[in-house]
Amino acid sequence: MLRGNDVVTGTIANELGNYEIKNLLPGHYTVVAYIVGFKKSKTDVNLVPGRNELNFSLESTDITLEGVTVTASEQKKSREQKVDIITSSPVFKETTYHPAPSSLPSTILQQNIPGAVQAPTGEVHIRGQHAEYSYYVDGIPIPETQSEEMVELFDPRVIDRITFRIGDLPAEYGDALSVIDVKTKIPATPFQANVSSYAGSFNSSGQSISFTGHTGNFAYFLAGSRKLTDRRLDTQLPDIFHDHGEDYYGLGKVQYILSPDDIISLDIDYSNSKFQIPFDSTGGIITDDHQKETAGFQNLIYRHGINTGEGSGELFLALTHRQGTTNYIPGASDVPSFHFAGDSTTSYNIQETRVFDVYGGRSTLAIPFSDIFSLKAGLESYWTTGDEHFSAFRDSLLGPQSIEPLNGYDFGSYIQTTYTPLPIFQVDAGIRYDRHHAKGIGTESQVSPKFKLTYIPEVSTTAYVYYGRLFVPVLVEQLREITGAEGSVTQPTRAVRGNYFEAGLTHSFSTSLSTKILGYYTEEKPGMDDNTIPGTNIQTPVNIDKIYVRGVEFGLDYHPEGPFSGYFNMAVSHAQGVGATTGGFLPAEPPTTAFDLDHDQRITYS
Known part of the structure; x- marks a missing residue:
C-alpha cells in the first residue's frame, strides 16, 4: 500500500466481478478500476472501521471473465504499511510475460516456481516430488499425469493468469501436492x-x-x-x-x-x-x-x-x-x-x-x-x-x-x-x-x-x-x-x-x-x-x-x-x-x- 499518489494495494476481481481488499486503514482513498478496452473508473471513498462496500461499473457495464484490476491509494502522507495476508501464492500474468515462441506450460512452471525442475523426458518435479501436481483449468482439475507426461495440455498463449499453489494447500484440493490454478x-x-x-x-x-x-x-x-x-x-x-x-x-x-x-x-x-x-x-x-x-x-x-x-x-x-x-x-x-x-x-x-x-x-x-x-x-x-x-x-x-x-x-x-x-x-x-x-x-x-x-x-x-x-x-x-x-x-x-x-x-x-x-x-x-x-x-x-x-x-x-x-x-x-x-x-x-x-x-x- 502506497501513500500520496502511489498504489497502496490492489486485487483482481473474480469471474463474477466481486473483489475484496483487506487490512486497509481508515481514511480517504481513491479506488481505480480498469481493464483493457474499457475506460477507467475513479471513485473517492472514506473508509471507516469495519466492513465497507463499494460498487462501481466500467463504461460498458459488462461483467467479463477477464479479471478487473482494483487499486487504491490514500491521500495522507504516512509510512505505515499493511499487506494482504492471502497473497502469498505467486501469480503469473500473461500480459507481463513475453516468452520464446517455442515455450510450453512446463517452461512457465520451471521459471516461476522455486525448486521446480524439468526432467529430460518432459515431466516437472516440484519440491523433490515425482509429479504429484495437477492443473486446475477454470476451476476443474486436469491432472498433468493424465498421459505420459510428455504431451502438453495447451499452448501458453491461451492463459490469462496462473496462481501457483505450492505445498500449503487447503482442503479444497485433493490428489495433489501442488496445484497450478x-x-x-x-x-x-x-x-x-x-x-x-x-x-x-x-x-x-x-x-x-x-x-x-x-x-x-x-x-x-x-x-x-x-x-x-x-x-x-x-x-x-x-x-x-x-x-x-x-x-x-x-x-x-x-x-x-x-x-x-x-x-x-x-x-x-x-x-x-x-x-x-x-x-x-x-x-x-x-x-x-x-x-x-x-x-x-x-x-x-x-x-x-x-x-x-x-x-x-x-x-x-x-x-x-x-x-x-x-x-x-x-x-x-x-x-x-x-x-x-x-x-x-x-x-x-x-x-x-x-x-x-x-x-x-x-x-x-x-x-x-x-x-x-x-x-x-x-x-x-x-x-x-x-x-x-x-x-x-x-x-x-x-x-x-x-x-x-x-x-x-x-x-x-x-x-x-x-x-x-x-x-x-x-x-x-x-x-x-x-x-x-x-x-x-x-x-x-x-x-x-x-x-x-x-x-x-x-x-x-x-x-x-x-x-x-x-x-x-x-x-x-x-x-x-x-x-x-x-x-x-x-x-x-x-x-x-x-x-x-x-x-x-x-x-x-x-x-x-x-x-x-x-x-x-x-x-x-x-x-x-x-x-x-x-x-x-x-x-x-x-x-x-x-x-x-x-x-x-x-x-x-x-x-x-x-x-x-x-x-x-x-x-x-x-x-x-x-x-x-x-x-x-x-x-x-x-x-x-x-x-x-x-x-x-x-x-x-x-
Missing part, C-alpha cells in the same frame, strides 16, 4: 485476431492463430498452434539425433452472462504430440521407436454469486470430460531386450496402445457468515473407463499379450473454514475425505486434515505454519499390468500417504520490493516414483517404501511502477528414498540403504 482468456474487446510464426535452430518452427470477440453478454476465444523441433525430448546426450517432434494444440472457450450474478462457460481443449524416442548410439543398439499421444478436455461450468450481506459467496457447478490416448511403437529393426520374469532366455520388443475417458463433476459452495468467519464445502466425483493393450513380439514370434480394462472411480468431499479472531491472526482449517477405486488395486480411502495459522506481527510482515495429511492415488489411466500377460502379476502401485509440514515468512521492504523464505518437510509411507519398463521408453509409477523430502526456498520480487520488473528464486532440497521399490505390477526390488531419488535436485535457481 489456470484461468483462461476471455476478451474484453469486440474483436481481435492474432497470427504469428517463428523459425529457429534444431529445425524448429511454429505457427499460431487466435480469434477473440465480446458482444453484449456473449464472448468467445479460439486458438490453435503448431510446433516442430528436432529436439523434442531434452536428451542429455551431446549429439542430438532421432529426436524430432510435432505438437498441435487447440482451445475454444465461450461464455454467456445470464445475469449479473450468473455466468455459464464452456471450455474445449485438444492436444496432439508425436515424436521420436532418442537413444544412445554408443551402447551399440540402434532403435527407431516412436510415440504418439493425444489429450483433451471439455468443461461446462456454471457460477452463481451469493450476497449474504456479510460478503460475496459463490456456487460453482461443473461437468467435465477428459480423454487421452498413447501409442508406443518400436522400430522394425529394434533389437529385442525385454524379458518377462522367470524367462531370461527369450527377449521381446514391447508395443503399447492405451485409450481412456474420464467423466465427472465438481461442485463448491463458499459462504461468508461474517467479517471474521467464512465456510467453503464441496463434492467431486470422476469415473474412468478405457483399455490398455501390451503386445510382446520378436521377429515373427508373437509373445504374451496383455489386454486390460481401465475401470475405476474417484470421489472426494471437503469442508474448510477461515476464521480471523483478531486482526493479527487468521486460522484456515479443513478436512477432506477421498475414496479411490481401480481394477487390480481395490479401494483406498483416507480422511485428511489441513491446518494453517497465519500471524501478522506488523503490517509489512506475515508468518505462517501449515500441516497437511497427504493422499495421492495413482490415476486409473496410469496403471499398467504388462506382467499379467504371463501370469506373474505382482503388487500394484498404492496411493501416496504421508505428512507435510511448512513454515514461511513474507516481508515487504517497500511497495515494490518483497521477499519470501520458507522451509518444508515431507514424509511419505509409501512414496511414489517411476520406473522405465526395460527395453522401452514406457514409464510406470512405482512405490518406494519411504520417501523424505526436506528443503528451503527463497524468493525476491521487484515490481516498481514502470516497464521493468524482476524476480529471483532459489531453492535447496534433498529427496531421499528408503526401502524396497514395489508396485507397477513389476518384480519388487529388494530393500537397500537410503538413496537419493533420481529427480533429487539439490540446488535450483531462476
Whole structure:
C-alpha cells in the first residue's frame, strides 16, 4: 500500500466481478478500476472501521471473465504499511510475460516456481516430488499425469493468469501436492485476431492463430498452434539425433452472462504430440521407436454469486470430460531386450496402445457468515473407463499379450473454514475425505486434515505454519499390468500417504520490493516414483517404501511502477528414498540403504 499518489494495494476481481481488499486503514482513498478496452473508473471513498462496500461499473457495464484490476491509494502522507495476508501464492500474468515462441506450460512452471525442475523426458518435479501436481483449468482439475507426461495440455498463449499453489494447500484440493490454478482468456474487446510464426535452430518452427470477440453478454476465444523441433525430448546426450517432434494444440472457450450474478462457460481443449524416442548410439543398439499421444478436455461450468450481506459467496457447478490416448511403437529393426520374469532366455520388443475417458463433476459452495468467519464445502466425483493393450513380439514370434480394462472411480468431499479472531491472526482449517477405486488395486480411502495459522506481527510482515495429511492415488489411466500377460502379476502401485509440514515468512521492504523464505518437510509411507519398463521408453509409477523430502526456498520480487520488473528464486532440497521399490505390477526390488531419488535436485535457481 502506497501513500500520496502511489498504489497502496490492489486485487483482481473474480469471474463474477466481486473483489475484496483487506487490512486497509481508515481514511480517504481513491479506488481505480480498469481493464483493457474499457475506460477507467475513479471513485473517492472514506473508509471507516469495519466492513465497507463499494460498487462501481466500467463504461460498458459488462461483467467479463477477464479479471478487473482494483487499486487504491490514500491521500495522507504516512509510512505505515499493511499487506494482504492471502497473497502469498505467486501469480503469473500473461500480459507481463513475453516468452520464446517455442515455450510450453512446463517452461512457465520451471521459471516461476522455486525448486521446480524439468526432467529430460518432459515431466516437472516440484519440491523433490515425482509429479504429484495437477492443473486446475477454470476451476476443474486436469491432472498433468493424465498421459505420459510428455504431451502438453495447451499452448501458453491461451492463459490469462496462473496462481501457483505450492505445498500449503487447503482442503479444497485433493490428489495433489501442488496445484497450478489456470484461468483462461476471455476478451474484453469486440474483436481481435492474432497470427504469428517463428523459425529457429534444431529445425524448429511454429505457427499460431487466435480469434477473440465480446458482444453484449456473449464472448468467445479460439486458438490453435503448431510446433516442430528436432529436439523434442531434452536428451542429455551431446549429439542430438532421432529426436524430432510435432505438437498441435487447440482451445475454444465461450461464455454467456445470464445475469449479473450468473455466468455459464464452456471450455474445449485438444492436444496432439508425436515424436521420436532418442537413444544412445554408443551402447551399440540402434532403435527407431516412436510415440504418439493425444489429450483433451471439455468443461461446462456454471457460477452463481451469493450476497449474504456479510460478503460475496459463490456456487460453482461443473461437468467435465477428459480423454487421452498413447501409442508406443518400436522400430522394425529394434533389437529385442525385454524379458518377462522367470524367462531370461527369450527377449521381446514391447508395443503399447492405451485409450481412456474420464467423466465427472465438481461442485463448491463458499459462504461468508461474517467479517471474521467464512465456510467453503464441496463434492467431486470422476469415473474412468478405457483399455490398455501390451503386445510382446520378436521377429515373427508373437509373445504374451496383455489386454486390460481401465475401470475405476474417484470421489472426494471437503469442508474448510477461515476464521480471523483478531486482526493479527487468521486460522484456515479443513478436512477432506477421498475414496479411490481401480481394477487390480481395490479401494483406498483416507480422511485428511489441513491446518494453517497465519500471524501478522506488523503490517509489512506475515508468518505462517501449515500441516497437511497427504493422499495421492495413482490415476486409473496410469496403471499398467504388462506382467499379467504371463501370469506373474505382482503388487500394484498404492496411493501416496504421508505428512507435510511448512513454515514461511513474507516481508515487504517497500511497495515494490518483497521477499519470501520458507522451509518444508515431507514424509511419505509409501512414496511414489517411476520406473522405465526395460527395453522401452514406457514409464510406470512405482512405490518406494519411504520417501523424505526436506528443503528451503527463497524468493525476491521487484515490481516498481514502470516497464521493468524482476524476480529471483532459489531453492535447496534433498529427496531421499528408503526401502524396497514395489508396485507397477513389476518384480519388487529388494530393500537397500537410503538413496537419493533420481529427480533429487539439490540446488535450483531462476
